[in-house]
Amino acid sequence: MLSTYVDKQDSSTQVDTYGGTVKIETAEQGAPGRVTEDRIRVLPNAVVVLDGVTSRTRPPDRNGGWYATQLADELARLINDTDPLADLLAQAITTLVARHDLVPGDSPSSTAAIVRWTEDTIDALVLCDTPVVAFGRTTHVLEDTRLEDLRPDPDILRWKNKPGGYWVAEAEPVAAHQALTASWPRAEIEKVIVATDGVSCGVSEYGLFTWEELARIPLGEALDRIREAERGDSEHKRWPRFKTHDDQAIVRLCT
Template sequence: MIRTAERAAPGRPTEDRVFTTANAVVVLDGVTSTRPPDNNGAWYAQTLGEELVDLLASGGDLADLLAAAINRVTTRHGLVPGDSPASTVAIARWTGTEVDTLVLADSPIITFGRTTEVIADTRLAALRPITASRVPLLRNRPNGYWVAEADPRAAHQAKRKTLPRSAVEKVIIATDGVSCAVDDYQIFDTWQSVLDLITEKGPEAVLDRIRAAELSDPNHTRWPRTKTHDDQALALINFTE
């Protein structure tokens, strides 16, 4: 069973996307270029997600499939590395025996079962002390961070993990508009607390809790950030139902 919740930051369309298939969930968080071409982050996340869903149907290694999807979008639309929209990518795909996960940039995957595993790409977060104007210069570079953009090589820099299906009961996939609640705001002490709230009241309740916390800090003093609200996307895969 798959449950999802999505919400745009007030005042603009969301750049987050969630795609589901019979045996996979793909979550993306689009990033508009600092020098925008005709298409923005929402368009890129949508277009890349559609390509990924098409390729996932054929099976194969997740990084290879992501590289192929990035290459398709780049070629068809004439995108230029360093001057194009981009997107985080998080994929969970399962068979009867395994759960494969891939995380590129800051949209983590959390698995629950015998143990709780957090599959996260923290390279962008590690650059936070660097000024915002310099961060784009470190995109898809060694000692920088990696994201889906116009360079297929980024796909093979993703964080990967494969777990036995028997060891996984539930999976959460989230964009940073949700993961901030654990990593930054700490309004949930653990991801288990997030799962407990989803179980009790549904995934929308998690988004509500985050929005309420952000509204309680309108001047960004308790939680320094560049904007009051971010887009939110959350997916729960429940193998026990």
């Protein structure tokens, strides 16, 4: 089955990799009563977090969860130690377009966040609203706000994958090279968080906790606190939004 309803799930694993062991914690759950379109993929030297979006213009049988699964599979096949992450994302999108005859502007899409580590560095890529936050002596927030900046526009889809608009993984490989990227010395980074907007809203919109607090608290607790806050604002008055709940997915790396 390509996508399933996800009750809250927490997991923790350790990967023996470059420069020692990386502890990887994940937590996810779908919005109540719906199939989650978020995807987490843990690889030997990287994590991929995607938030799928179903096409609104002509909803296909292939929804955002299907696209996110396909993109995660392709990125898992492609990710290596050296190639720029934007190039790898562009190659993955190109492959999906050819394999599935995807049409720009009328296909499912996905945000994309990738964190890759080597013995010396931690590399990150963010495309659309799935931020990466790295913690060391200071907090480094890699966040793409272009979609959020356009929220007041009632016809926001006209800006998708357009200059001056917002960019998302869909059917145009050029979008990958509009992603934001960063690289940090691994020795300077203790933890990294990757979160879809169903979790990052707890920091950026609801103010329930800071990034630094999110780096410490149990991930399942963070998901619960966000859900509780949203239930208390079911009419969307305190925090204007399109839907009461969103899918949630978060990864925390301890390097």
